Amino acid sequence: MNTTRRFPSGFLWGAATAAYQIEGAWAEDGKGDSIWDRFVRKPGVIVDGTTGDVACDHYHRYAEDVELMAQMGLGAYRFSIAWPRIFPQGGGKLNQKGLDFYKRLVDALHKRGIKPVATLYHWDLPQALEDHGGWVNRDTALRFAEYAYALFQELGDQVPIWSTLNEPFIQAFYGYGNGENAPGRRNPWAILPVVHHLLLGHGLAVEAFRAVRPTNAQIGIVMLIWPSHPATSLPPDVAAARRVDGAMHRIFLDPLFRGHYPKDLMFRLGVRMMRAPVLPGDMAIISRPLDYVGVNTYTRLLHRADWRDPLLAVRKIEPQAPTTAMGWEIYPDCIVESLQKVREYTDLPLYITENGAAFEDTLDPDGQINDTERIAYLRSHIAAAHRAIELGIDLRGYFAWTLLDNFEWAKGKSKRFGLIYTDYATQRRIPKQSAAFFREVIANNGL
Ligand code: FCB
Numbered sequence: 001m002n003t004t005r006r007f008p009s010g011f012l013w014g015a016a017t018a019a020y021q022i023e024g025a026w027a028e029d030g031k032g033d034s035i036w037d038r039f040v041r042k043p044g045v046i047v048d049g050t051t052g053d054v055a056c057d058h059y060h061r062y063a064e065d066v067e068l069m070a071q072m073g074l075g076a077y078r079f080s081i082a083w084p085r086i087f088p089q090g091g092g093k094l095n096q097k098g099l100d101f102y103k104r105l106v107d108a109l110h111k112r113g114i115k116p117v118a119t120l121y122h123w124d125l126p127q128a129l130e131d132h133g134g135w136v137n138r139d140t141a142l143r144f145a146e147y148a149y150a151l152f153q154e155l156g157d158q159v160p161i162w163s164t165l166n167e168p169f170i171q172a173f174y175g176y177g178n179g180e181n182a183p184g185r186r187n188p189w190a191i192l193p194v195v196h197h198l199l200l201g202h203g204l205a206v207e208a209f210r211a212v213r214p215t216n217a218q219i220g221i222v223m224l225i226w227p228s229h230p231a232t233s234l235p236p237d238v239a240a241a242r243r244v245d246g247a248m249h250r251i252f253l254d255p256l257f258r259g260h261y262p263k264d265l266m267f268r269l270g271v272r273m274m275r276a277p278v279l280p281g282d283m284a285i286i287s288r289p290l291d292y293v294g295v296n297t298y299t300r301l302l303h304r305a306d307w308r309d310p311l312l313a314v315r316k317i318e319p320q321a322p323t324t325a326m327g328w329e330i331y332p333d334c335i336v337e338s339l340q341k342v343r344e345y346t347d348l349p350l351y352i353t354e355n356g357a358a359f360e361d362t363l364d365p366d367g368q369i370n371d372t373e374r375i376a377y378l379r380s381h382i383a384a385a386h387r388a389i390e391l392g393i394d395l396r397g398y399f400a401w402t403l404l405d406n407f408e409w410a411k412g413k414s415k416r417f418g419l420i421y422t423d424y425a426t427q428r429r430i431p432k433q434s435a436a437f438f439r440e441v442i443a444n445n446g447l
Contacts, residue, residue: 005386006446012115012397013442014076015069015419016354018122018166020052021406023082025059029097032088034124035134035175039182048412055407057427059101064429066108068420069403072435073442076115078353078399079105080122080166083147090126091143094150106158117353117399118159119222120148120205122166123181130183135176135194138277145204149212156214163294163353164205167224168198169248177311180410188311192269196278199255203285210288218291221256222353225249225338227300227331231317236305240314243268244303247312249341257345259287268312292396293346294353297338299328325358325415330377335384339393349396355381356401358408358415361432369421369432378434382447400438404429 020036027037040051058065069077083090085098102118109116121144129140148164156162165171170181172194179186202221209219228245230237246265254262260283306315319329339350357377361369382398389395405418413424419435422428441447 003444003446005383006444007386008389009445010396011445012076012351012399013438013445014074014078014115014117014397014399015072015403015438016078016117016399016401017058017080017403017406018119019080019082019085020055020122020124021402021408022056022058022404024052024054024057026051026053028059029085029101030088030095031082031098032084032090032095033127034082034084035127035130035182036124037084038127038130039184042184045184046410046412048414050407050412052407054424056404056422061427062101062105063108065403066105066112066114068429068431069109069114070112072419072431072439074114075442076117076161076397076399077109077403078117078119080119080124081151082124083121083144084124084126086150087126087143087147088128090129090140091146099154102155103158106155110158115161116159117161117163118151118155119163119166120144120151121164121201123171123175125183134183134185135171135197136190138193138197138200141197141201141204144201145208148205149208152209152212152214156209156212156217159214160217161292162209162217162219163222164202164219165198166222167296168195168202168221168252169224171198173247193277195251196282199252199286200282202256203282203288206288206290207285220290220292220294220348220351222294222296223249223252223342224296225341226297227334227337227341229300229302231302231304234305237303240303240305240312241301243312244301244314253342253345255283255286256290257287259283290348292349292351293342294351295338295342296354296401297334297352298326298355298357298401299324300331300334300337302329324373324377325360326411328357330357330380332380332384335381336388336391336393339388339395340391343393347394349394351397351399352385352395353399354401355398356417356419358417361405361416361421363421363430367430369430371432371434374419374432374434375437378437378441379447382441386447 174181230241404420405422
């Protein structure tokens with residue numbers, strides 16, 4: 001391959017996963033139930049009726065999976081730790097067997113020269129804490145900090161890059177606001193307290209990290225940033241897109257980097273929702289300095305104003321452009337624009353911690369998955385990442401979502417995002433053509 005877009009030396013190429021989406025072993029080695037274990041058992045909430053009980057069985061097959069990562073040449077692997085494996089009831093006594101799984105995983109990664117990048121919370125709250133109010137309850141933030149502290153002590157020196165939360169927006173708005181995700185609560189009143197307690201838990205975890213001071217390790221947060229565009233240039237639509245930007249991005253970025261919630265949004269949401277119980281000192285905790293920011297981005301969003309929507313008075317407009325199997329517009333500049341969004345707040349190093357696409361993959365008669373659409377998606381988005389660097393953005397790495405087809409939350413096993421195909425019946429893994437493409441990109445450090 002003739003490389004014309006070379007990335008800076010040391011640029012980190014990785015793939016990302018999340019515990020509930022791949023591990024399986026949902027009730028093994030003393031693990032407690034998470035809100036997802038409970039949620040998937042409600043009728044009708046997962047489109048294909050599947051669960052993550054077994055998922056990719058990664059809990060037992062991690063060694064094989066690390067080999068596949070090594071074959072792809074990955075420099076880093078982003079995974080999440082299941083809180084209920086470590087503290088089955090959310091707090092109290094640490095479950096050694098659960099912790100040992102992550103120790104084995106991290107060891108295997110180091111043996112293959114792959115940097116472990118660990119997320120503390122990718123949406124799988126211990127059900128025991130949900131039974132006491134979950135993220136609506138301030139106490140959950142304190143339990144989260146204790147859990148984080150324990151992991152920094154146990155694994156801090158082995159994991160060079162940590163993140164506190166993955167996409168707090170989805171947890172707050174989908175988990176508690178519209179109920180599409182676990183814990184499945186449909187209570188818009190809960191959104192603000194949940195946002196605040198997630199951020200407080202994040203800030204307390206950062207404090208715990210600084211107290212433990214693992215050597216040479218960094219801590220950050222992973223944000224979902226989907227550029228929010230107005231569907232027309234009419235002023236009400238421009239204002240609508242700004243409200244979406246507020247609810248998805250500014251509601252987190254303002255407190256994290258400026259120490260206050262965005263006033264315009266609080267005015268809108270505040271009259272409809274219980275005001276978040278912000279206690280003196282909270283905002284200082286939430287805005288503790290970080291080492292980097294992770295950005296998950298897949299597409300952009302188009303909205304118009306619509307006063308019938310009680311929450312934000314907006315209506316989503318379907319894109320008039322090619323989409324992925326999720327119905328998400330293919331819009332490579334989402335990479336540049338989402339990084340620029342974070343840059344409005346901070347000059348910290350940035351990572352693309354998730355980017356990728358679901359398509360209808362099929363096995364060829366010769367057993368190959370020739371996923372040309374995914375390759376085109378990756379190529380155009382990696383090119384955009386290169387453009388962002390040329391524009392002066394301090395982008396340090398790119399993580400493809402995802403290593404292997406897995407349990408895609410409410411979409412169950414119906415959406416395949418993997419570089420590697422998972423045959424769920426046999427748990428056979430088959431690297432797709434996109435895995436070979438990504439291996440080339442990594443080997444050349446560019447396109
Ligand atoms: C992100 C999630 C990840 C996966 C991708 C498709 O929002 O962080 O777990 O579901 O979307």
